[in-house]
Every structure is written in C-alpha cells, then in structure tokens.
Amino acid sequence: MIRNKRLAALLTSCGVALGMATAYSAHAVESWQNTNVNIGYTTNSKFDPVFGTGTEDKKLTTVRLEHFGVHEYGDNYFFFDTYHGKGVGNFFGDGAGSFGEETGNQYFGVWNPRLSLSRISGKDLSFGIIKDVNLAARLERGSYANFRADNLGLAFDLDVPGFSFFETDFYGRRARFTGDGGDAVKTLFWRTFAILPFEFGGFQFTWSPLLLVNFNNEERGTTVFVQPDLWLKINSHFDIGYRHEYARYSKTDAEGGGTYSRHTPTLQLRWNF
Numbered sequence: 001m002i003r004n005k006r007l008a009a010l011l012t013s014c015g016v017a018l019g020m021a022t023a024y025s026a027h028a029v030e031s032w033q034n035t036n037v038n039i040g041y042t043t044n045s046k047f048d049p050v051f052g053t054g055t056e057d058k059k060l061t062t063v064r065l066e067h068f069g070v071h072e073y074g075d076n077y078f079f080f081d082t083y084h085g086k087g088v089g090n091f092f093g094d095g096a097g098s099f100g101e102e103t104g105n106q107y108f109g110v111w112n113p114r115l116s117l118s119r120i121s122g123k124d125l126s127f128g129i130i131k132d133v134n135l136a137a138r139l140e141r142g143s144y145a146n147f148r149a150d151n152l153g154l155a156f157d158l159d160v161p162g163f164s165f166f167e168t169d170f171y172g173r174r175a176r177f178t179g180d181g182g183d184a185v186k187t188l189f190w191r192t193f194a195i196l197p198f199e200f201g202g203f204q205f206t207w208s209p210l211l212l213v214n215f216n217n218e219e220r221g222t223t224v225f226v227q228p229d230l231w232l233k234i235n236s237h238f239d240i241g242y243r244h245e246y247a248r249y250s251k252t253d254a255e256g257g258g259t260y261s262r263h264t265p266t267l268q269l270r271w272n273f
Helices: 001-027 117-121
Strands: 030-042 061-073 074-084 106-118 128-143 149-157 165-176 186-199 203-208 210-217 221-225 229-233 238-252 259-272
Touching: 106 117, 117 128, 128 165, 229 259
Parallel strands: none
Antiparallel strands: 030 061, 030 259, 061 074, 074 106, 106 128, 128 149, 149 165, 165 186, 186 203, 186 210, 203 229, 210 221, 221 238, 229 238, 238 259
C-alpha cells in the first residue's frame, strides 16, 4: 500500500511536469522544437551519495521526458527523470528524501531557459568561435535529499566544425539539500553540451556529450559528471542508444575519505514525437 502511494505521488509529479511544459508551449511561440520520451536500463548502478541513483541490486530503470524549443528571443530546454529500482538512493540505509527510506522511486528535473543577447539587442555579438552569448538559468529539483539548486550565468554558443550544436555555460550556483546545515552551498558551475551527427555504414548516428563540473564544494571538492550518449536513428520517431555515465568527487570523512568514482553503462530507447 505504501509503495502504491509512492508510485501515485511519482505519477502525479510527472503529470505536473508535463502540465507545466504544455502550458509553456501554449504561451511561447517556438519556431522549432523536439519533445521525446526515453527509457534507459542498467545493471551497474552502484550507490552514489551525491546523485542518489544507485540501487541495492545495481539495476536501475530511468524514464525521461525531454523538450527543447527555439523561440524569437532564445531557447528553452527541460527534462524530467524518474528513477526506478530496489532501494534507489537509499545510501547505506539513510533517508533518501521526500520519498523516505527503502523507496523504489526518485525523480530529478531541470529547466534551462536562455535569452539570446544578439536577438534581444538586434546586434551581431559573434567573435572568434563564439556565435552568440546568452543570459541563462538552470533550475534543478530532485526528490533525493530534497535537492534543489538555482544557477544563473552566461551561456556561449560556439562554432565548432562538424557539430550541429555546441554550448558551454558558466553559472553562479546556490544549492540546498537535506543535511546542508541550514546554509546554501554556493559554488561555480560549468556545463558543456554538444551534438555531433555523423553517418557510418549507411546508418545515421548522433553523439551528444554532456559535461558538468561543480567547483570548490567545501565537502566534496570539485565534482565531475560526464554523460555522453550515442544514438542510432531507426526511423523518424525512434532511436536506440548507449550512455556511459561517469562521476567523480571526494568522499567526506564520514564516508571514509578518499575519492569516489563510478561508471554506469546504460542502454536506451527514445521516442520522438
């Protein structure tokens, strides 16, 4: 009964996220957009006290709703992940957050709106490999450790040969979570994302690497998160893919000190609609 209530709460959260996305799309005129749902599965999701995606048996299923759209003054990106597995995020029996202990579900969502300074000003701000400069925000919310983070900064669109999209961002970051001692953690946050389409053997592929670096966290040091995806296009609606996720940071004294790292290979299926 308890697990059913948790699942109902999870589905409600998904519905709220989808409703917010629908409301945004109804009021913002997007000249181009892509919305998709993808499902990922891995058998090597070990415990991770920072990201909270590890499970007791290392089996994890991830369902993601994702949207990217371009409008007159910039662009808009969001994703909403739900994680499903045995004791997901229940690191060494500690309370995992808003779903409590021994839960089979967690969620994490990001909204990343950007405003193009060249489009707003009507002036060409390109120089060198920089195509455009954007005012950007990145809002993060997660059930694990009741996590929330607000990031504000600048995003740069780069002209890199072969890539259809290349972006690097620099943010001032303010994060809160269970156990933060009542004070927000303030750091410098760096994000880079790119899209490289290519053809091999008559098949169409897309490589889309993501790099996140959170600098100078007092407890964790510098946290590095790398998430490259390789997608094979099946038809106009479906892709199959492989993700190799990597995370690295310093452990706290309570966790024995030293450095923590993990590799998480994941098979994926994506439906574009």
